Amino acid sequence: MRPPATPTREMLRLPHGPTEVEWRRSARARRVTLRIDPAAGAVVVTLPLRAGRGQGMALLQAHSRWVADRLGALAPHVPFADGAMVLLLGEPHPIRHCPDGLGGVWLEAGEIRVAGDPAFLARRVADWFRAEARRRITPRALDHAARIGRSVRRIAIKDQRSRWASCAPDGTLAFSWRLVMAPEWVLDYVVAHEVAHLREMNHSARFWALVASLTPHAAAAKSWLARNGARLLRYG
The missing domain is CATH 3.30.2010.10 (Metalloproteases ("zincins"), catalytic domain)
Structure with a gap:
């Protein structure tokens, strides 16, 4: 029998603070592993098919300081929004909403300008x-x-x-x-x-x-x- 299904993603309260956890199962995994997903700002727990949630929780508890430190070291999330500063070829460029502009998205005066509905x-x-x-x-x-x-x-x-x-x-x-x-x-x-x-x-x-x-x-x-x-x- 397979262990009970775990949520795909949830917020857990670990010893070093609330942590977003993404659960994955893998037929190729031989042991429970942890890794940080920088894009999501979450810790990913990968379980072998026969491993239970409890094994993942035990590993999270044992390495909660490592998880907290790694997540805390991530750069802030920068959404694509008006005024946000993003990189293009290593150089910072602000996003500027130009609702009456033509051309969709274009580069002008060091800015990434975006026309249309916000x-x-x-x-x-x-x-x-x-x-x-x-x-x-x-x-x-x-x-x-x-x-x-x-x-x-x-x-x-x-x-x-x-x-x-x-x-x-x-x-x-x-x-x-x-x-x-x-x-x-x-x-x-x-x-x-x-x-x-x-x-x-x-x-x-x-x-x-x-x-x-x-x-x-x-x-x-x-x-x-x-x-x-x-x-x-x-x-x-």
Whole structure:
């Protein structure tokens, strides 16, 4: 018999304060695990199929200080709203609602300007960021691929939370739209990294040499993402 179902998400009072908890079950999990979801500002408890809620609660109680510290260290959530300050290629840009403007969303005078009904502002800004990510990533990926004699089958722009990008065996590249918030040289590294997988589907010495031939920013970009990546997940 399987254990009783647990709520997908709930607010729990742990020893170090109220905490939003998301429960997940996984057929691949071999033990109960905890991780922080920066985008949701919650702790994720993953349970094997045969594990009960009590096991997850025991792990939460035992590591409540770690959970509280990690959640407390997250950057504030920044919704897409009029006046909010967001990043584009590493530089802060305010969102400015221009109800009588034309063109949907556009850049002007260092601002991301949004026309139309304020009820649709957040969705329009999110769509604009996706389009901007595709506009900047696609030519860069095609150029890097041409330099190593490979072709890209398709480029997908997603809201990936567990990785910034991926390369499928069929040559499809997928990127998080949030990369367009990072500095351009960080974006370039991530694109070069995935394009290099078109030739080397591994992380061997040959792979890293190929990455280095495409971009000089690998070490600095990895360091930047380690320090700032969680912050990008707090927008929108």
